[in-house]
Amino acid sequence: MQLLTVSQLTRYLKASLESDPVLQGVWVQGEVTNYSASSQGHQYFSLKDESAQMRCVFFRGAGSLQNRRAALFSPLGAASVKLRNGMAVLARGRLSIYETRGDYQLYVEEVEEAGVGMLHLRFEQLKQQLQDEGLFDEERKRPLPRWPQVVGIVTSPQAAALRDMLRVLRARCPLVRVILAPTLVQGERAPEQIAAALDLLNAQGEAEVILVSRGGGSLEELWAFNEEVVARAIARSRVPVISGVGHETDTTIADFVADYRASTPTAAAAAAVQDMAEWVRALVAHRTRLTELVEDHIDAWRDELARCRRDLLRASPRGQLASERQRLDEASSRLNERMKRVLEHRQERLKSAAQHLHALSPLQTIARGYAVIRHEGTGQLVTSVTQVEASDALDIQVRDGHIRGVVWHVLPDEGEL
Amino acid sequence: MSKNAETEFAGLTFEQAFERLEAAIQALDEGDLSLDDALARFEEGTRLIRYCAHLLETAELQVQQLLSDSSGAVTLAPFESEQ
Numbered sequence: 001m002q003l004l005t006v007s008q009l010t011r012y013l014k015a016s017l018e019s020d021p022v023l024q025g026v027w028v029q030g031e032v033t034n035y036s037a038s039s040q041g042h043q044y045f046s047l048k049d050e051s052a053q054m055r056c057v058f059f060r061g062a063g064s065l066q067n068r069r070a071a072l073f074s075p076l077g078a079a080s081v082k083l084r085n086g087m088a089v090l091a092r093g094r095l096s097i098y099e100t101r102g103d104y105q106l107y108v109e110e111v112e113e114a115g116v117g118m119l120h121l122r123f124e125q126l127k128q129q130l131q132d133e134g135l136f137d138e139e140r141k142r143p144l145p146r147w148p149q150v151v152g153i154v155t156s157p158q159a160a161a162l163r164d165m166l167r168v169l170r171a172r173c174p175l176v177r178v179i180l181a182p183t184l185v186q187g188e189r190a191p192e193q194i195a196a197a198l199d200l201l202n203a204q205g206e207a208e209v210i211l212v213s214r215g216g217g218s219l220e221e222l223w224a225f226n227e228e229v230v231a232r233a234i235a236r237s238r239v240p241v242i243s244g245v246g247h248e249t250d251t252t253i254a255d256f257v258a259d260y261r262a263s264t265p266t267a268a269a270a271a272a273v274q275d276m277a278e279w280v281r282a283l284v285a286h287r288t289r290l291t292e293l294v295e296d297h298i299d300a301w302r303d304e305l306a307r308c309r310r311d312l313l314r315a316s317p318r319g320q321l322a323s324e325r326q327r328l329d330e331a332s333s334r335l336n337e338r339m340k341r342v343l344e345h346r347q348e349r350l351k352s353a354a355q356h357l358h359a360l361s362p363l364q365t366i367a368r369g370y371a372v373i374r375h376e377g378t379g380q381l382v383t384s385v386t387q388v389e390a391s392d393a394l395d396i397q398v399r400d401g402h403i404r405g406v407v408w409h410v411l412p413d414e415g416e417l
Numbered sequence: 418m419s420k421n422a423e424t425e426f427a428g429l430t431f432e433q434a435f436e437r438l439e440a441a442i443q444a445l446d447e448g449d450l451s452l453d454d455a456l457a458r459f460e461e462g463t464r465l466i467r468y469c470a471h472l473l474e475t476a477e478l479q480v481q482q483l484l485s486d487s488s489g490a491v492t493l494a495p496f497e498s499e500q
Contacts (some may be wrong), residue, residue, distance in 0.1 A: 147432040157482070157496070166480060174476035175431050180496050181483045200483055204491050276473055279431070286438055287466050293445035294459035301452045 007099070014097040017104065023095040027121065028054070028106060029114065032087045043083060047091060047106070055098075055105035056091060058083075062109050081111050090117030119219060123226055126253055130228075135235050136256045142240040144260055144271065145208045150177045151272050152207030152239065154197040157182045161215035161244075161265035168269035173276050179207055185214040190224035195233035202238050209272050210237060212254060213244040213265040225252035234258055244268025372397040376404065385412045422464040423471055431472045438465040 004012070017023055030047030037043045041060035046053045081089065093108040112120055130136060151169065155162050157180060169176060181197035184190040194212065201207045212234065214222065224230060225245045234241045234257040243258035244265040255261040262268035366372060373382040376393030388394070388407050396403040426434055441462040445455060482496035 147435075149430055149432065166478065170478040174478040175472060176478065178478065178480040178496075179483055179493065180480065197483075200485060200491060204483055204493075276476075279435070279469070279473060282435075283438075283466050283469055286442060286462070289442055290445065290459055290462040290466070293442065294455060297445065297448070297450065297452065297455035297459075300448075301455075 006102075010097060010099050010102060013104075014099065017095050017097060020095075025092070025094060026106075027090055027092050029090050029117075030054075030088075032083050032085055032089055035083055035085045043108075045083060045085075047089070055103050056093070056108050057105055058091075058093075058108035058111065062107065081113055083111060088114035090114055090121065116219065119223065119226075123253065126226065126228055126231070127256065130231055130253065130257065135231065140235075141259045144240050144242070146274070148176060148208040148273060150179060150206045150208055152201040152210040153178060153180045153213065154183055154194060154201065154210060155180070155213045155265070156185045159185065159215055161213050164215070164266045165211060165213060165244075165269040168266050169273060172270060173273035175276070176273055177206075179204065184224075186217065186221045186224055191227035191229045194224060195229045198230075198233040198237055198241070207239050210239050210241045211244060211265070211268045211272055212241055212258065213268055214246065215265060216247040216250070222246050222250055222252060225254040227253070230254055231257045242268045242271055366397065367399050369399075385410050422467040425464060426468040429468070431469055434465050434469050434472070438462055438469065441465065 028047055030049050030053075033046045033048050033053065035043070035045040043058040045056050045058075047056055048054075081087075083089070090112050091106060091108045092110040093106045095104060096107055097104050134140065153162065153165060155165070162180070166178065169178060179201065181201045183193040183197040185194065198210065198212065201210050212225075212230075214225065222245060225243070231253045234243070234254055240259040241257075242260045242262055243252070243254045244262040244267055245252050245254060246264070248263040260271055262271050374380060374395045374397070375382060375387075376395050379395075380387070382388060382394065388410060390407050390409060392407045394405055394407060396405060429437070441458045444450060444458050445462075450458065480496040481493045483491060484494055485491045
């Protein structure tokens with residue numbers, strides 16, 4: 001057995017409370033009593049029910065971060081509740097011990113009136129449940145069709161939201177056909193009807209995208225879109241669903257499940273169809289492109305034609321004749337040239353031969369003092385003593401004339417005979 | 418021979434006509450068409466553009482309402498919405 005001081009025990013209890021995860025984030029339902037507020041803005045009160053009560057302290061600024069975050073994801077916003085005695089509330093906070101007095105108390109981070117608070121709790125619980133089931137997963141989101149021709153709408157036929165959506169569709173893309181699946185959008189029967197309308201559009205089968213929509217309203221008026229039946233009907237829809245509920249600041253469970261979340265009915269309609277102005281722009285661009293392309297084709301064929309013409313001319317018989325003729329011309333002029341050169345060469349040779357001949361002529365020899373002797377009768381050249389006898393008549397040619405004479409005597413040289 | 422684009426393509430949705438237009442452009446873009454084919458594609462594209470423009474000009478939003486009777490049979494009826 002261990003002996004403890006009061007402080008030790010209190011600290012031990014405090015530590016064990018603060019290490020309990022359940023007690024560190026707990027919602028408590030009860031009625032406010034013994035309410036007081038300090039000049040610093042801290043609020044002190046007790047929560048009680050028929051048989052018990054507990055101390056609570058709500059420090060100024062406590063839990064404000066959580067409240068801000070909750071405001072982003074809850075339909076309730078961060079409206080702060082003005083507490084008073086007798087008010088039924090839900091308070092969220094952590095349990096701890098105020099050591100000085102030994103009181104255990106709830107350190108409040110968030111307080112809501114019981115009615116709204118219950119809706120908030122249901123919202124958070126359903127959201128958590130569906131999230132755990134994977135209904136909000138990005139992979140589940142189906143792409144919206146690029147060219148829906150039939151747009152389904154689930155909303156009230158009387159609602160301003162429907163008029164807004166039809167106005168947007170008419171302005172952006174009057175090519176589409178709208179199929180309205182009428183339903184209540186608020187009240188007890190609304191959730192079942194909305195789910196049935198979604199199923200009906202799926203069964204009918206023409207709609208390529210479905211708008212689930214309602215105009216702005218109070219939390220209670222929008223509540224149908226936070227009901228599980230609606231969430232499940234959206235999840236099982238084969239056709240992609242666009243949600244557009246309330247104003248920009250409203251977020252419903254339907255928004256989380258939908259394939260595309262639009263902030264308002266108008267935005268949902270705009271998201272469903274392409275703006276006709278885009279098509280007009282696309283058509284203009286296509287016309288320009290078409291003209292450019294056909295001009296490219298014509299240019300390409302024109303180039304091709306020019307190339308063919310060149311090839312054809314090169315290959316034609318007429319062209320071939322012309323080039324043969326040209327070759328012939330060239331050959332004949334080469335021939336002429338050659339002939340001319342040959343002739344010139346011959347002339348040249350002739351001339352030099354003539355000169356040579358001249359140099360060899362006996363006349364030249366005679367001129368130097370020699371004589372040419374021939375038989376007077378036969379004209380035969382006499383170059384030897386054996387050719388003549390005494391009394392033969394001879395013709396002796398000298399430089400400037402002929403001498404006629406008769407042989408007296410023939411005297412051969414010694415050793416010649 | 419001038420064809421009337423509205424009657425030639427009657428029954429084509431805007432989407433179908435637009436896709437045919439894109440197909441004509443793609444065929445021209447790929448470039449191995451005969452000149453006749455290229456010109457035919459160009460003229461088809463031009464008529465498709467005229468047809469699409471005609472659809473856009475004359476389109477009027479059609480609104481129907483889905484009604485189911487007690488037997489569960491589903492019918493479509495025109496929905497009169499104040500403009």
